[in-house]
Amino acid sequence: MRPDVQRVTVLGAGSWGTAFAKVLGDAGRDVTMWARREEVATDIRERHTNSAYLPGVTLPATITATSDPAEALRAAEAVVLAVPSQSLRANLTAWRDLLPRDAILVSLAKGVELGTLKRMSEVIAEIVGIDAGDVVVVTGPNLAKEIAAGQPSASVLACADHDRAVAIQRACANSYFRPYTNTDVVGCELGGACKNVIALSTGMAAGLGLGTNTMATLITRGLAEMARLGAKLGADPLTFAGLAGVGDLVATCSSPLSRNRTFGERLGRGETLEQAQAAAGGQVAEGVMSCSSIRALAQSVGVDMPITDAMHRVCHEGVDPRQAGAELLGRSQKHEWS
Numbered sequence: 001m002r003p004d005v006q007r008v009t010v011l012g013a014g015s016w017g018t019a020f021a022k023v024l025g026d027a028g029r030d031v032t033m034w035a036r037r038e039e040v041a042t043d044i045r046e047r048h049t050n051s052a053y054l055p056g057v058t059l060p061a062t063i064t065a066t067s068d069p070a071e072a073l074r075a076a077e078a079v080v081l082a083v084p085s086q087s088l089r090a091n092l093t094a095w096r097d098l099l100p101r102d103a104i105l106v107s108l109a110k111g112v113e114l115g116t117l118k119r120m121s122e123v124i125a126e127i128v129g130i131d132a133g134d135v136v137v138v139t140g141p142n143l144a145k146e147i148a149a150g151q152p153s154a155s156v157l158a159c160a161d162h163d164r165a166v167a168i169q170r171a172c173a174n175s176y177f178r179p180y181t182n183t184d185v186v187g188c189e190l191g192g193a194c195k196n197v198i199a200l201s202t203g204m205a206a207g208l209g210l211g212t213n214t215m216a217t218l219i220t221r222g223l224a225e226m227a228r229l230g231a232k233l234g235a236d237p238l239t240f241a242g243l244a245g246v247g248d249l250v251a252t253c254s255s256p257l258s259r260n261r262t263f264g265e266r267l268g269r270g271e272t273l274e275q276a277q278a279a280a281g282g283q284v285a286e287g288v289m290s291c292s293s294i295r296a297l298a299q300s301v302g303v304d305m306p307i308t309d310a311m312h313r314v315c316h317e318g319v320d321p322r323q324a325g326a327e328l329l330g331r332s333q334k335h336e337w338s
């Protein structure tokens with residue numbers, strides 16, 4: 001068994017990085033955050049708030065913050081990567097030489113990299129020169145605002161090395177946050193990335209004025225297509241019945257707090273991609289990019305993902321949401337599990 005992890009550095013001070021830092025702080029860990037902008041670091045360090053991302057939330061006074069990555073990483077026993085998927089490679093490349101040698105690397109990002117079609121643990125492993133099985137992936141139904149408010153939630157810590165997952169489990173478990181371990185990293189990461197795309201679709205349906213049956217259909221058929229991709233790539237199909245699959249789909253596809261769902265809703269109401277992006281105020285809706293990378297990944301292994309394909313065509317090929325919906329319904333008829 002690994003020794004207890006006490007000193008944790010969180011790189012990225014957006015919604016989830018900050019909420020997860022609070023989870024760790026409330027679990028009694030010493031947390032240092034890195035924020036890209038000094039004013040965000042100052043807000044956290046001096047006022048114990050991150051008013052840019054989690055207004056109204058008071059952070060544990062034990063959390064400190066800096067905009068200097070070298071200072072943030074000094075003496076870290078675990079390093080939590082909390083920047084958006086498409087910027088992880090560039091950020092981590094800049095931090096690589098600062099990472100303490102034996103620190104456990106933890107990934108919060110839910111996405112698949114454009115171009116390489118790699119999952120985040122694969123990107124991290126490539127840049128740092130470690131085994132992807134040593135990265136701990138955090139995923140599950142974890143809307144940052146609810147967790148920051150101390151509302152109960154469960155999560156999954158996926159890692160091929162069970163000892164590492166347990167070390168992070170002990171470090172972040174607290175009275176409102178219950179982390180489970182899982183060794184199926186492929187399934188857990190794909191679940192987290194794919195559900196963002198499905199949340200775009202349920203938001204879009206809501207924006208078009210459609211109701212609960214449509215949402216349930218998209219969630220269930222979204223689950224079917226992500227499980228198909230996972231099975232093809234070696235995931236355990238059971239993973240998709242758990243927190244990283246159904247759990248996160250339900251949370252993200254139905255909550256007005258989800259950035260992906262909200263983004264989709266705006267597209268469904270007729271806004272352009274640029275208008276929806278401007279309304280997001282700089283916060284990431286990962287599904288907008290992941291619909292393209294996941295679609296390409298699925299195509300590369302011959303897996304059919306019609307909802308993901310439709311989202312790609314709406315977001316990046318200018319297809320009208322109504323037409324995309326009609327095309328989904330107009331596909332050839334088939335058995336539910338074929």
Ligand SMILES: NC(=O)C1=CN([C@@H]2O[C@H](COP(=O)(O)OP(=O)(O)OC[C@H]3O[C@@H](n4cnc5c(N)ncnc54)[C@H](OP(=O)(O)O)[C@@H]3O)[C@@H](O)[C@H]2O)C=CC1
Pocket residue numbers: 012013014015016017018035036037040053082083084085087091108109110111142143144145282283284286
């Ligand atoms: N929010 C949530 O509820 C949850 C999010 N996640 C996942 O966690 C990851 C991080 O999300 P979240 O914290 O919510 O994201 P946000 O958009 O809220 O914050 C992103 C953070 O990364 C920083 N950053 C550093 N480099 C870049 C860059 N090149 N481009 C953009 N931002 C950069 C931002 O800095 P700056 O402020 O200067 O822009 C900001 O601190 C995502 O993959 C998301 O899917 C997972 C579970 C829950």
Ligand SMILES: O=C(CO)COP(=O)(O)O
Pocket residue numbers: 110140141142143144196199248251252257258259260261284285286
């Ligand atoms: O991943 C999330 C909840 O588990 C957060 O979803 P959004 O990025 O859509 O807000």
